[in-house]
Amino acid sequence: MESETNKKLRKIIHIDMDAFYASVEQRDNPEYRGKAIAVGGSPEGRGGVVATASYEARKFGVRSAMPSKRALQLCPELIFIRPRFDVYKEASRKIREIFSRHTDIIEPLSLDEAFLDVTEDKQQIGSAIEIAKLIKQAIKDELQLTASAGVSVNKFVAKIASDLNKPDGLTFIGPSSIESFMEKLPVEKFFGVGKVTADKMKRMGLHTGADLKRLSENDLKTHFGKVGAFYYRIVRGIDEREVQPHRETKSLGAEDTFPYDLTRTEEMNAELEKIAVTVYERLKRYGLKGRTVTLKIKYSDFRQITRNQSFPVPVGDLEKILETAKQLLLSTEPEDKPVRLLGISLSNFGEIVPVNNRPDNTIQLSLFDDV
Known part of the structure; x- marks a missing residue:
């Protein structure tokens, strides 16, 4: 055995x-080294979104997907740099x-x-x-x-x-060492445990993996629903997923299935921010912009809906993608039903031109890929 x-x-x-992006900029531009920089949209006007912040900026609390105006409030000396994808x-x-x-x-x-x-x-x-x-x-x-x-x-x-x-x-x-490591890990460090769930766990006296481990699988399901089975396995370090080659070349969008149902708009918006950054990166990788932004929602009962918005000119900037996805989410009265999956995609590209401009380089794209 x-x-x-x-x-x-x-x-x-x-x-x-x-x-990554900030480190590349600091590598290529000596004047940025040792300084707080943010790669992303400018805080001017309606304001953009931070794609990546240098470690000097992170000391002030600046993070990815944060509105640039908020980042500037946290770090007044922050230098904003347009991305060079x-x-x-x-x-x-x-x-x-x-x-x-x-x-x-x-x-x-x-x-x-x-x-x-x-x-x-x-x-x-x-x-x-x-x-x-x-x-x-x-x-x-x-x-x-x-x-x-x-x-x-x-x-x-x-x-x-x-x-x-x-x-x-x-x-x-x-x-x-896996089980002992998991036992010492704070609950908020576990994948799928957001702020709301972490607060609930702490009110129950569950602060670490060791605390979670004391509960049976049925107990975890009773308190947290079906995701309790996930917590039961992951606190023991059990993950049987295989490494899947080439997955990033098959997508013009991204989606994420959550290990627990989202019930608050702020939680959903936080997840949309992460997904939008991934979509933005993938669009840039393929040199694509789309006229239609689609939001995909799957509820806890597995019912699935999509909402989309089309524009007269193609869009591909992070701010517009994220803003549109959040507006589409708001139109669905999001706090009415628990959400288990969110996805964002862009379509209606017109001509797809490979980033290296080789006419013989065809790209097979599917609508979604996991984050």
């Missing part, structure tokens, strides 16, 4: 670039080349983040930790950028690990 379990253990690396895309391509030296099983989540399955690595190094070190060093030497890496036996734990020692971090959580 023990040998069977060991056979099934995978070696998963999650690589997350450190403040052609430059970020090229850096992302080079990072992917570094990944591919070790494995072809690569699942990009965005331009700056990916899962790698190195259970069978090309160079037969055998150690996921050593591979992560080599990847980080290659990114630093060849691109003058830093990345953080998480290494474990599944995607969920590897992703949490990559965020623990940013920037330029490397964290390994082995099979024997």
